[in-house]
């Protein structure tokens with residue numbers, strides 16, 4: 593059992609966060625959740641309040657005394673799902689001005705997996721430069737770009753094609769990746 597930080601921002605696509613938290617929880621891991629203020633509003637707007645049910649701890653984004661603000665607390669990694677262009681920019685320049693951005697900064701400095709799932713379209717050059725910057729700093733950028741070759745039948749199955757990649761890059765032992773891969777080989 594490990595602990596993971598899940599950061600959720602005001603980008604569209606809260607279902608990616610809910611499914612990520614659900615699969616981490618089902619795999620026996622603890623999720624520490626940080627949601628930005630716009631993130632709370634967009635989650636509610638998109639009907640994703642079930643996210644909270646899968647999280648062991650919910651931290652206030654303005655509370656810097658939370659454990660995940662310190663490199664001394666052990667977390668196995670962090671995912672920012674979905675990641676707005678605003679938060680991407682703040683991580684890219686290291687502002688550490690809220691708990692989510694600070695926790696991401698801690699992951700980078702401690703060389704722990706940091707998965708960033710940006711959601712925007714189209715990208716401008718600032719977005720692309722910021723993705724390059726966080727990648728050079730050690731983050732793994734996994735755009736919210738689901739695949740269709742496994743012929744997902746529901747929105748949840750479609751979303752899980754992205755979630756499988758997130759879990760894989762967090763180093764989580766699970767069968768979701770295998771399930772997606774099995775469908776791929778069946779269709780080949």
Ligand SMILES: Cc1cc2nc3c(=O)[nH]c(=O)nc-3n(C[C@H](O)[C@H](O)[C@H](O)COP(=O)(O)O)c2cc1C
Nearest residue numbers: 601602603604628630631634676677678679711712
């Ligand atoms: C319904 C809704 C959907 C949004 N979707 C996106 C999005 O997909 N990507 C994005 O970068 N910003 C999106 N935004 C704008 C962000 O919420 C806004 O830039 C906010 O300041 C991000 O703050 P945060 O990074 O602290 O969460 C959306 C806003 C609303 C109200």
